[in-house]
Amino acid sequence: xxxxxxxxxxxxxxxxxxxxxxxxxxxxxxxxxxxxxxxxxxxxxxxxxxxxxxxxxxxxxxxxxxxxxxxxxxxxxxxxxxxxxxxxxxxxxxxxxxxxxxxxxxxxxxxxxxxxxxxxxxxxxxxxxxxxxxxxxxxxxxxxxxxxxxxxx
Numbered sequence: 204x205x206x207x208x209x210x211x212x213x214x215x216x217x218x219x220x221x222x223x224x225x226x227x228x229x230x231x232x233x234x235x236x237x238x239x240x241x242x243x244x245x246x247x248x249x250x251x252x253x254x255x256x257x258x259x260x261x262x263x264x265x266x267x268x269x270x271x272x273x274x275x276x277x278x279x280x281x282x283x284x285x286x287x288x289x290x291x292x293x294x295x296x297x298x299x300x301x302x303x304x305x306x307x308x309x310x311x312x313x314x315x316x317x318x319x320x321x322x323x324x325x326x327x328x329x330x331x332x333x334x335x336x337x338x339x340x341x342x343x344x345x346x347x348x349x350x351x352x353x354x355x356x
Contacts, residue, residue: 219269223342226262227335229255234332237325240314249314252328253307260304263297277349289341296334303327 233255240248270293274286306313306324313324 217273219266219273222262222266222269223338226259226266227339229259229262230328230331230335233259234328237328244315246315253304256300256304256307256328260297260300263293263300267293267297285341285345289338292334292338292341296331296338299327299331299334303331 233252236248236251236255239245240252270289274280278286303324306320306327310316310320313320
């Protein structure tokens with residue numbers, strides 16, 4: 204029974220989907236906590252944002268590498284525009300997240316001192332949200348196309 208379960212898990216376990224959904228799910232939550240911190244000034248909401256960003260920063264490379272692996276093995280490294288877009292968006296996400304983390308670690312009170320850096324930090328998180336929305340959109344298109352192709356077999 205356990206062996207059958209493990210075989211089934213091996214067939215249906217997709218590391219890239221897990222890694223991508225993990226990081227892409229945390230970014231909207233980080234933006235939510237950031238937005239909650241704006242009117243309330245609650246330091247705990249903003250601290251949660253920084254913790255979520257650190258987790259996302261560590262998860263993005265796992266998602267990226269597993270995505271490249273899937274692209275090479277499942278799609279034979281096809282140079283279709285959708286893959287190029289996803290690769291570029293993933294790199295952009297890493298740059299945006301790295302920058303946001305660097306700002307937050309360098310200026311822990313960035314949200315409470317005001318000024319341009321505060322708005323840059325907020326904009327970075329909003330851009331990250333836009334990027335994960337696009338990554339999810341393109342990932343959904345690939346998944347739907349793959350399911351449609353499987354249904355025609």
